[in-house]
Amino acid sequence: MRKVYAGIDIGTYHVKCVLAAPADNPEAPMQILGTGTSISRGMRHGYIVDGKETQKSIRDALQKAQAAAKVKIQRARVAMGGVGLDEIRSTGEVTLTPSGGLVTDREIDRALKESEKRAASKLVNRTIIHTIPLEFRVDGTKVLGKPQGLQGTKLSVDTLLITMIAQHYDEIMDAVEEAGVEPEGVMASPLAASMVTLTKAQKTAGVMLANIGAETLSIIVFDNDTPVSLKVFPVGSSDITNTIALSFQIPLTEAEQMKRGAVTGSDIAPKKMQTIVAARLKDMFVLINAHLKSLGRQRLLPAGVVITGGGSGLASASEIAKAILKLPSQIGQVGYLPRTSSVDATWAVAYGLCRWAYAEDLSDGKGTLGDAFRHAFDSVRQAFRSLLP
Template sequence: MRAPIKRISTGIDIGTHSTRVVVIEHTRGEAQRIIGTGISVTRGLRHGYIINKVDAFKSVKQAIEQAEKMANTKINNALLSVGGISLESVVSHGTATSSRASGEVSGQDIKKTATEAEENLSHLTNKRIIHRVPLRYKLDGKEVLGDPVGMIGSKLEVKMLFITCLEQHLNDLVKVVEELGVEVDDIVPSPVAAGQVALNKKQRSVGCALVNIGAETVSIAVFENDTPISLQVFPIGSTDITNDIALGLKIPLDEAEKIKISGPSGVYSKKKLDEIIEARLEDILELIESHLKKINRNGLLPAGIILTGGGAGIATIEDLAKAVLKLPSSIAHPVTSMGGKSPIKDSSWLVAYGLALYGLQKPEEPSEANVTTFINILKKWVKPFLP
C-alpha cells in the first residue's frame, strides 16, 4: 500500500506591527490543517520596510520558533509576503506577430508579448517585479476570452499588470528570513496573498476592492475577473488614529489603543471619540476613493469593499466606508476550511494564511525519494522482459 503524500507549507508575514507565521499540513485525500502558528511584536520596521536589521531579526526569529514548537517541525522553506509603501502596480502593453506559418498562437507568442510589455515599462530603477498578471489579450484587434493559445491570427496583444517594490526593501526582508536558516521559495505581494482567503471567487470575479488597514500603511487591491487589476499602498494607518485619540483626549498611547477598539467605556465622551476616529478614517477612505476614480472603478464594484487588518476592528468603519465610498462594505472573516479547531481568529492572519495556501497550490518539485520510488517501479516492470 502506497504511503500518503504529505506536504507542508509555511507563510511568513512581516508586518510593521506584528510578524505572523502559519504552517499548513496537507495529506493527499485529507483536509488540510493548520499545525503551527507564531506571532511576535515587530521591531525595526517603519511603513513596511526594515530600519533596524538586528531588531527585525529577533522579531522574525521569535515568531518562527513559536510556530516550529507548535507544529513540532523545523521550518526550512517558506513563502514571504512583501507590503510597505514601495509596493505598487503598473499596467503595460506588448505585442507579437504569430511565430507559426499557420498563424496559430503558441506559448512562445505569449512569452514574447509579456517580454515586450515588461520592456515597455519605465521608471524601474531600484525596483523589482514580483508579480505579473495578464489582464487581457487581443488577437487581430478582437478581445480574446480566456487563453489565446491554439487560436488563429497574426497579431497578438496583451495588457499586463506588473506589481513592483523597491529592491533594497525586498532584499532586506529576504536576508533576515534566510539568515534564520529558512529558504524563501517565493515572494508574494501581501494584498494578493490576503485575497486568496479574504475573498471568494464570486467577489474576485464580479469586482471588489480588498482594503487592508495596517498599523502604518493602508493597501488597496482591486480584483476583477478573478485577478488583481490594480494595487496601491498609502503611508497612513491605524497608528495615526491611535495618535489622534491620544492627542485629542490627552491620554497615554496604550490607553488610546484600547479605547480605539473597545470604545470609551463611559470614561470619555463617545461623541468626541467618534469624531476623532471618523476624521482620520475619512482621510483614509478618501485616498481609496481617489484611487478608484483613477482606475475608473469608483461606485462600480458590485461586491464592494472588503476590509481587513487591525484597523478593520474599529466599530464604525463599516458604516463609514459605505457612506464615503457609496459601495457595499463588509469585514473580512477568515474562512479556513480546516479539519478541527482553527487557531486563525481574525483578519490580521489572512496574509500569512494566504501565503501558506499559495504554497500548497504550487506544483511540488519531485523529491529524491519520489524519483527513487519511480526508478524501482520501472525496474520491476522491465525485469520480466530482460534475458
C-alpha cells in the first residue's frame, strides 16, 4: 500500500490540506488523492487569536481532504507563516582538532550549533525552524563545493536562521494536535511554496518568490540554489479591499468583489478602481525593493520575481512588480503535477509540504530536510534536486 503524505497550510483566511501519494516512478508527479479547505477562524496576520476556532478550521479541512481521498491520516507536515516569521544571520566557528584537522559531518554540526549559540541574544522568545548554511570557510578560505573531507585547523560557517515567535509556534502546534493530527515536521511557508513553484535553474540563477496573502506579504530569495533571505511584511490584499471600501464608501464584501472585477454595472469607473489597486500593489513592491537593496541584490536576480498567493490574481500585479523592481516578473504556477490536476498556486504551500515528506523518505533515512539545509551539499539534498520541477 502506498504511503500517503499530508500537508497543512494554516492561513489567515483559509486552512488548506493536501493528501498526496507518490507514483510508482519516483520521477513522475505525485498523485493528489484529496484536498480540503475551510474558512480560517481564530487567525490574525498568521498567528492564533482563538485556539478553539482554529482547531475547528483545521479539523474541517482535514475531514474534507480525508473524505475525498478515502483515507485516514494520523500525521502531517505543517507550514509556519505569518508576521511571526523572521530571519537572523549568524556565524559559527570551531577548531578541527577533535577530528585530526579533517572536516566531517560532525564538525559541520558543531559549527552550525555554534552559530545558533552566538545568536542566542536575538532568540529571546523565538524558536529556530531552519538553520541554513550560506558559506563555509576553512582557515578563512571560502569553500567551493563540499566542505567534507577538506583539511585545516578552523571551520567557519555563515548561516541564515529562520525563526518564529515561540508562542505563535507552540499555539499552532497545539491546535494541530487538538485537531487530531500529530505534527511530524514544520517548515516556513515561503520555503514550502518554493519547493513546487520554483525550478532549480531559477534558484541557481537568483530568484525571489513573493506571496501576496490576505494579511501578509512574504518573500523568499534564492541565489546559487540556496535560500539567502526570508521576510514577511504585515500588509496584504485585504488592505487593498479596505482602501476600496473607504474610498468609495461601500461594504467590504462589495469592495472585495470589485477588487477582483466580479461586479458589473457599477457606478464606480473601472479606471478609478484600477488606480487604487495599482497604488497599493506599488506600495507592496516598494517595500520588497527596499529589502532587496538592503541585501545588495536590487535588480540583481536574473530569474526575477515569481508572484503567488491570492493577490497574484489581481490585474497588473506582474506588470507593477516588473516596473518597480526592474526585474523579470511572472505569476507563479505549481510545477510537477499531473496534467489533470486542478491544484493551482494557492495550494503550493500544502503540496510543497507533501513533496518535502516524500523527499525525506527517498533519502532512505540518511537525514531530514533540516539536514538538507544544515548540510547544504549532502546526499539528502541530491534527493531534493531529483524532485524539483
